Amino acid sequence: MAAIVLIRSIVRNFKRPATAASAAYSTGGGGGGCTCTSKKLEGKVALITGGASGLGKATASEFLRHGARVVIADLDAETGTKTAKELGSEAEFVRCDVTVEADIAGAVEMTVERYGKLDVMYNNAGIVGPMTPASISQLDMTEFERVMRINVFGVVSGIKHAAKFMIPARSGCILCTSSVAGVTGGLAPHSYTISKFTTPGIVKSAASELCEHGVRINCISPGTVATPLTLSYLQKVFPKVSEEKLRETVKGMGELKGAECEEADVAKAALYLASNDGKYVTGHNLVVDGGMTAFKIAGFPFPSDS
Numbered sequence: 630m631a632a633i634v635l636i637r638s639i640v641r642n643f644k645r646p647a648t649a650a651s652a653a654y655s656t657g658g659g660g661g662g663c664t665c666t667s668k669k670l671e672g673k674v675a676l677i678t679g680g681a682s683g684l685g686k687a688t689a690s691e692f693l694r695h696g697a698r699v700v701i702a703d704l705d706a707e708t709g710t711k712t713a714k715e716l717g718s719e720a721e722f723v724r725c726d727v728t729v730e731a732d733i734a735g736a737v738e739m740t741v742e743r744y745g746k747l748d749v750m751y752n753n754a755g756i757v758g759p760m761t762p763a764s765i766s767q768l769d770m771t772e773f774e775r776v777m778r779i780n781v782f783g784v785v786s787g788i789k790h791a792a793k794f795m796i797p798a799r800s801g802c803i804l805c806t807s808s809v810a811g812v813t814g815g816l817a818p819h820s821y822t823i824s825k826f827t828t829p830g831i832v833k834s835a836a837s838e839l840c841e842h843g844v845r846i847n848c849i850s851p852g853t854v855a856t857p858l859t860l861s862y863l864q865k866v867f868p869k870v871s872e873e874k875l876r877e878t879v880k881g882m883g884e885l886k887g888a889e890c891e892e893a894d895v896a897k898a899a900l901y902l903a904s905n906d907g908k909y910v911t912g913h914n915l916v917v918d919g920g921m922t923a924f925k926i927a928g929f930p931f932p933s934d935s
């Protein structure tokens with residue numbers, strides 16, 4: 630059912646061309662050309678899981694622009710190494726599978742050994758998982774476990790190992806990526822939706838303890854952005870449609886006219902939460918979706934004599 634609703638919504642949006650305003654607004658990927666006058670993460674050390682691509686890469690880029698040193702931890706060693714090289718000498722890559730606790734522990738320890746501290750831990754790695762079967766009555770529990778292992782176990786494990794260093798340091802900021810699919814049901818397959826609804830709960834639970842130690846923890850729930858994760862998902866829904874057309878479709882999915890959700894919007898939300906700007910914000914779910922999950926237009930048919 631959820632997949633059917635999603636497909637309906639995609640098809641509806643597929644017919645709706647992106648407005649000229651939204652097309653003109655696009656700056657493409659990355660951090661979106663920061664003209665910052667002050668560096669908000671000067672001297673800070675950040676570790677980003679799933680940082681090789683998409684939202685993690687854009688956030689790494691934004692953090693670097695603001696003076697941080699960034700360790701990218703990702704399963705994909707080839708892309709991760711390339712990304713770190715592209716981002717410059719203050720970025721480095723460590724291979725890490727977030728489903729393996731020892732890998733996360735190792736990435737955190739390596740960061741602390743190398744730089745003497747960990748200021749920001751961003752648990753961002755995630756997958757959508759299979760889109761079929763659509764019905765929960767047919768749910769493949771092995772696939773469900775796989776999605777939960779990456780999207781939930783990986784996040785909890787990242788929080789655990791970051792907290793080991795942040796609690797004694799009595800400072801630090803932990804971020805996690807949820808999704809609009811974790812705010813409203815029916816936007817994505819069940820396993821992904823369930824995993825993303827879990828993230829704000831994890832954040833609130835951890836915040837209740839970490840507050841005592843001066844450590845903040847928050848999550849970000851982005852709207853749809855045309856990253857490799859989204860494009861490969863849409864390619865399964867529309868196998869015959871070109872990537873370019875799919876990118877256009879994603880641009881037309883938002884509710885806020887004149888803008889579209891870009892990697893840079895998520896990166897800037899992460900910068901706000903990670904920097905001193907967000908110093909009194911903890912246990913929060915920052916939804917970056919142009920209002921998509923804030924309302925539902927009443928779609929009832931008007932009576933014929935109205």
Ligand SMILES: NC(=O)c1ccc[n+]([C@@H]2O[C@H](COP(=O)([O-])OP(=O)(O)OC[C@H]3O[C@@H](n4cnc5c(N)ncnc54)[C@H](O)[C@@H]3O)[C@@H](O)[C@H]2O)c1
Pocket residue numbers: 678679680681682683684685702703704705725726727728753754755756757779806807808809850851852853854855856857858859
């Ligand atoms: N793109 C969107 O529209 C969107 C919207 C809402 C939420 N999100 C969430 O944002 C996060 C990042 O997604 P993205 O869109 O940038 O996707 P992406 O596919 O571009 O990046 C995800 C990264 O995670 C890595 N990864 C996957 N499994 C891993 C594992 N087991 N261990 C370590 N790394 C692993 C991948 O190699 C990849 O580099 C995910 O948690 C996703 O659910 C994305």
